[in-house]
Amino acid sequence: MNPLLTVSGLTVRFQLRDAVVAAVTGLDLTVRPGELLAVVGESGCGKSVLAHALLGLLPANAAVSGKALLTRAVGPPGPVDLLACGEKTLAREIRGRRIGLIPQSPATALTVVRRGRRLLAETLRAHRRDPGLADQVAREAGLDPADLERYPFELSGGMAQRLATALALAGEPPLLIADEPTGGLDRPLVDHTLDLLRRRCDDGAAVLLITHDLAAAERVADTVAVMYAGRIVEHRPARELFSAPAHPYSRGLLDALPDREFRAVAGHPPMLTALPRGCAFAARCDRVSGACAIQPAGPVACHHPLTTAEAPA
Amino acid sequence: MSLVADGVSAGYHGRRVLTDASLTIGAGETVGLRGPSGSGKSTLVRVLALLHAPDAGHVTLDGERIAGVRHRVPASVRTRIGVLFQSPRAASDPRLTLADLIAEPLRAVRHPRERIAGRVAELADRAGLTADLLVRRPHAVSDGQLQRACLARALVHRPRYLLCDEATTMLDASTQALVAAVITAEQQATGMGVLVVSHDPALLSRWADRVTEVR
Numbered sequence: 001m002n003p004l005l006t007v008s009g010l011t012v013r014f015q016l017r018d019a020v021v022a023a024v025t026g027l028d029l030t031v032r033p034g035e036l037l038a039v040v041g042e043s044g045c046g047k048s049v050l051a052h053a054l055l056g057l058l059p060a061n062a063a064v065s066g067k068a069l070l071t072r073a074v075g076p077p078g079p080v081d082l083l084a085c086g087e088k089t090l091a092r093e094i095r096g097r098r099i100g101l102i103p104q105s106p107a108t109a110l111t112v113v114r115r116g117r118r119l120l121a122e123t124l125r126a127h128r129r130d131p132g133l134a135d136q137v138a139r140e141a142g143l144d145p146a147d148l149e150r151y152p153f154e155l156s157g158g159m160a161q162r163l164a165t166a167l168a169l170a171g172e173p174p175l176l177i178a179d180e181p182t183g184g185l186d187r188p189l190v191d192h193t194l195d196l197l198r199r200r201c202d203d204g205a206a207v208l209l210i211t212h213d214l215a216a217a218e219r220v221a222d223t224v225a226v227m228y229a230g231r232i233v234e235h236r237p238a239r240e241l242f243s244a245p246a247h248p249y250s251r252g253l254l255d256a257l258p259d260r261e262f263r264a265v266a267g268h269p270p271m272l273t274a275l276p277r278g279c280a281f282a283a284r285c286d287r288v289s290g291a292c293a294i295q296p297a298g299p300v301a302c303h304h305p306l307t308t309a310e311a312p313a
Numbered sequence: 314m315s316l317v318a319d320g321v322s323a324g325y326h327g328r329r330v331l332t333d334a335s336l337t338i339g340a341g342e343t344v345g346l347r348g349p350s351g352s353g354k355s356t357l358v359r360v361l362a363l364l365h366a367p368d369a370g371h372v373t374l375d376g377e378r379i380a381g382v383r384h385r386v387p388a389s390v391r392t393r394i395g396v397l398f399q400s401p402r403a404a405s406d407p408r409l410t411l412a413d414l415i416a417e418p419l420r421a422v423r424h425p426r427e428r429i430a431g432r433v434a435e436l437a438d439r440a441g442l443t444a445d446l447l448v449r450r451p452h453a454v455s456d457g458q459l460q461r462a463c464l465a466r467a468l469v470h471r472p473r474y475l476l477c478d479e480a481t482t483m484l485d486a487s488t489q490a491l492v493a494a495v496i497t498a499e500q501q502a503t504g505m506g507v508l509v510v511s512h513d514p515a516l517l518s519r520w521a522d523r524v525t526e527v528r
Binding site for chain 2 (some may be wrong): 041042043044156157158183185186187188189190212214215252253254256257258259261262263264265268271
């Protein structure tokens with residue numbers, strides 16, 4: 001199937017008073033209809049910046065380059081470039097309609113002075129759908145319609161999360177971006193949220209799941225992109241990555257899981273204001289050599305990837 | 314030697330969230346605590362940390378029954394218990410640099426100034442915080458870096474008991490493993506008792522010696 005979203009060479013820089021933050025560098029990825037792609041990595045690796053760049057939600061000091069082509073449903077033929085189409089197109093055609101966002105910390109993303117029902121009904125109306133569908137959309141998101149009568153501050157973290165999900169589903173977008181949708185939820189709720197995303201995929205939507213939670217990615221993802229210091233270092237089918245990680249950083253992250261070695265990756269991530277010229281992971285890597293002074297590329301961005309035999313089972 | 318909650322019931326503004334809960338954390342022991350959202354785990358941690366007065370029951374610290382909470386308890390008693398909260402952002406003063414954040418509990422009890430810097434440097438090193446991070450304020454560091462500063466702060470008084478309330482839930486796997494390793498090393502050196510509150514069965518079965526449940 002043709003990709004729904006094709007990102008190539010996405011680069012985001014933030015201009016600070018006395019430094020430039022290299023938040024995302026030369027990022028390539030594709031998402032197909034029915035695919036759940038998980039982007040994983042440590043906090044500060046650039047995964048949320050990726051989501052915000054695609055939706056045109058970056059602050060004014062951000063400089064974005066590259067391409068992000070999204071298939072159009074109506075209008076002129078050919079895909080739309082999310083990075084070049086401008087605010088008007090994003091607001092009218094993309095946000096909520098082609099791409100739904102489940103934001104990080106939904107409790108702070110909801111308008112506090114409106115009840116859930118009014119938020120959802122007005123969102124449905126904006127998408128030219130019947131506001132009477134609110135109960136049905138709420139149920140799809142796992143929210144009891146009775147809870148729509150509450151104000152956001154009366155909702156628990158899990159309920160606010162489900163209301164935000166309902167709002168994202170209201171426009172029936174073919175691409176859903178979920179930015180840390182499981183933060184602060186307990187296990188049953190995490191599993192419920194993940195299963196909901198999985199169901200959307202099985203119904204033909206595409207999902208970009210941004211998470212630090214490897215167990216979550218392992219549960220539902222078809223493909224996984226591991227990000228480190230603003231670059232994707234390993235991009236492979238989930239089953240392969242979790243059974244035989246090839247990039248030393250991916251292996252390190254998996255080894256840190258409590259049901260594996262429970263051992264942290266040695267050292268610390270580099271400063272995004274002063275990235276090395278070559279591989280950004282070299283300073284923490286036990287396989288480093290002279291070759292690592294040159295930036296590696298490919299689906300496994302490493303000059304010395306692990307073989308299947310070396311990877312933990 | 315132990316930190317004990319004995320028949321604790323507690324709530325907020327007359328609304329009961331925890332009823333007759335008992336829990337013992339022995340010296341050198343790591344106790345896991347789990348339970349569904351809203352079961353009162355965090356409230357139990359607040360009671361054990363002497364931050365919240367129970368409506369019934371009491372807390373016993375190394376055999377001494379504690380009366381009162383917060384500043385009514387002598388500092389020498391309060392500092393025997395360290396707490397690491399779920400959200401490092403909500404638990405840190407945005408005006409302080411990370412170094413001042415770690416030093417604050419020492420300054421609060423008028424620890425000799427010349428000994429503070431050394432203690433901060435030692436703990437920052439153990440938590441993996443480099444000098445360039447210590448001069449920054451919370452907004453300029455990641456959640457993982459800030460939680461490591463909060464960990465250093467929690468250990469600064471060499472507490473006999475450390476309470477971790479979902480302290481690694483929002484951290485990536487590597488930072489979670491690092492935080493757990495720093496706590497375990499401190500525990501092996503000092504015989505500190507540790508309470509780990511978590512939803513994650515894999516984390517509890519790996520980290521805790523035994524797991525109890527709040528219902």
